[in-house]
Amino acid sequence: MGMKRRWAWTTVSLSLAAGLVAGCGQAAAPSQTDQSQGNPGSSASPTEMNMDPGMTMDQQFDIAFSTDPPGPIKANQPVKLIEKVSKKGTPISGAYIKLEIWKDGESKHELVDVVEGPSGTYTVEKNFDKPGLYHVTLHTTALGFHEMPTKDIEVK
Numbered sequence: 001m002g003m004k005r006r007w008a009w010t011t012v013s014l015s016l017a018a019g020l021v022a023g024c025g026q027a028a029a030p031s032q033t034d035q036s037q038g039n040p041g042s043s044a045s046p047t048e049m050n051m052d053p054g055m056t057m058d059q060q061f062d063i064a065f066s067t068d069p070p071g072p073i074k075a076n077q078p079v080k081l082i083e084k085v086s087k088k089g090t091p092i093s094g095a096y097i098k099l100e101i102w103k104d105g106e107s108k109h110e111l112v113d114v115v116e117g118p119s120g121t122y123t124v125e126k127n128f129d130k131p132g133l134y135h136v137t138l139h140t141t142a143l144g145f146h147e148m149p150t151k152d153i154e155v156k
């Protein structure tokens with residue numbers, strides 16, 4: 001009896017964790033991703049992963065990304081990363097956003113919080129310590145949907 005309950009609880013926990021990873025795949029640390037791929041228990045239902053070919057990737061809201069200064073961005077100088085979230089021109093406040101930042105070719109990914117300002121604007125000040133190409137994935141949850149476009153930043 002007690003054994004059964006424990007198993008049931010474990011199953012629920014696992015499926016919850018799997019759901020989180022599936023919803024935001026790129027946010028998972030590389031080591032975690034490797035583990036779940038090698039784990040025979042994590043056979044996430046394949047039907048969910050299949051994209052219906054007739055289904056267009058309709059964007060539920062719009063994301064604009066810019067930097068201040070606009071560029072060129074120099075290493076070891078603070079730069080503001082600015083994300084604007086809107087739908088049909090109307091700013092969206094209260095979005096949940098994490099920026100995932102990594103240098104091209106490097107496995108270390110950094111998750112950064114943003115600060116919400118007026119008019120659907122979300123910013124974070126960042127200091128890139130080395131020149132090179134960086135990628136920024138804008139993990140954005142708003143209106144019950146998740147969008148995660150990736151932008152490139154060239155640091156001189």
Ligand SMILES: [Cu+2]
Pocket residue numbers: 023024025026027138139140146147148
């Ligand atoms: Cu995401």
